[in-house]
Amino acid sequence: MSEMPSPEITKTPAKAAALTGQIALFLDFDGTLVEIAPSPEDVKIDRRLPGALEALRQRLGGALALVSGRPVGLLDEMMTPYRFDTAGLHGAQIRLDGAEAPLAAPSEAIKAAIRKMVRFANAHIGVIVEDKRQSVALHWRLAPSLADEALALMEEVATEIGPSMRLQRGKAVAELVPATASKGGAIKWLLQQDGYVGRTPVFIGDDITDEDGFAAVNAADGLSIRIGDGETCARHRLASPTALRHVLLAAAEGGDLTLESFLQG
Numbered sequence: 001m002s003e004m005p006s007p008e009i010t011k012t013p014a015k016a017a018a019l020t021g022q023i024a025l026f027l028d029f030d031g032t033l034v035e036i037a038p039s040p041e042d043v044k045i046d047r048r049l050p051g052a053l054e055a056l057r058q059r060l061g062g063a064l065a066l067v068s069g070r071p072v073g074l075l076d077e078m079m080t081p082y083r084f085d086t087a088g089l090h091g092a093q094i095r096l097d098g099a100e101a102p103l104a105a106p107s108e109a110i111k112a113a114i115r116k117m118v119r120f121a122n123a124h125i126g127v128i129v130e131d132k133r134q135s136v137a138l139h140w141r142l143a144p145s146l147a148d149e150a151l152a153l154m155e156e157v158a159t160e161i162g163p164s165m166r167l168q169r170g171k172a173v174a175e176l177v178p179a180t181a182s183k184g185g186a187i188k189w190l191l192q193q194d195g196y197v198g199r200t201p202v203f204i205g206d207d208i209t210d211e212d213g214f215a216a217v218n219a220a221d222g223l224s225i226r227i228g229d230g231e232t233c234a235r236h237r238l239a240s241p242t243a244l245r246h247v248l249l250a251a252a253e254g255g256d257l258t259l260e261s262f263l264q265g
């Protein structure tokens with residue numbers, strides 16, 4: 001196993017030295033801002049974090065957004081009392097400057113998929129269905145031996161629904177997501193909006209769902225940071241959400257807020 005350089009960061013010095021300009025900060029939620037928990041509702045948020053993100057948002061002239069598979073409303077609850085710009089549901093639900101298009105009602109095809117998933121979950125202890133209206137996830141973290149069976153079911157329902165939805169793998173989860181939505185697409189779109197345009201993007205995530213977000217910021221000559229191990233196209237790593245919070249809290253308290261400061265966990 002390769003050793004991770006101290007303290008908790010891998011960096012590419014030439015790239016880091018070349019990074020300049022104003023930052024737009026994009027942050028994934030699960031596994032990035034908070035540690036992975038046994039089930040979606042078990043996540044524990046560091047109560048210093050929402051205020052720290054608000055301080056950072058102000059220092060960045062507003063250019064800070066959450067980019068997550070979670071719904072916007074759930075992220076608002078986690079970040080209360082603040083309401084950040086947010087790309088939820090893997091980019092299918094975007095709120096910018098408080099403005100958000102209402103989510104369409106789930107189609108009959110999604111409802112039928114959910115019924116099938118719920119039947120499976122009811123028959124298998126530890127399997128959880130997370131209904132997010134325009135997206136639905138099947139979790140097996142608490143029943144790891146059922147991974148293959150759960151994934152096979154998700155492949156089946158994705159085939160039944162057809163090309164309007166795609167199957168998104170994650171950590172002990174598979175989700176149906178609107179086919180046109182992706183985190184990379186959301187980041188590219190946000191980078192064209194007032195307050196974000198012209199800035200150098202920094203995206204921090206931990207999961208396969210974040211890979212096209214990393215690719216989008218790499219293409220924009222930004223900074224891609226993967227939390228934890230695993231194959232990735234991110235160009236840098238931080239060891240854990242704790243290491244990231246250390247960086248964010250220090251910057252919120254008036255420390256350096258440069259591209260390099262994200263590489264000094």
Ligand SMILES: O=P(O)(O)OC[C@H]1O[C@H](O[C@H]2O[C@H](CO)[C@@H](O)[C@H](O)[C@H]2O)[C@H](O)[C@@H](O)[C@@H]1O
Binds near residue numbers: 028032037038041172
């Ligand atoms: O894009 P993210 O913010 O990283 O969200 C991705 C999915 O995260 C959640 O599931 C994951 O975290 C859970 C809580 O730690 C964990 O129990 C589960 O095994 C993980 O897959 C969330 O529930 C999903 O809706 C998100 O899409």
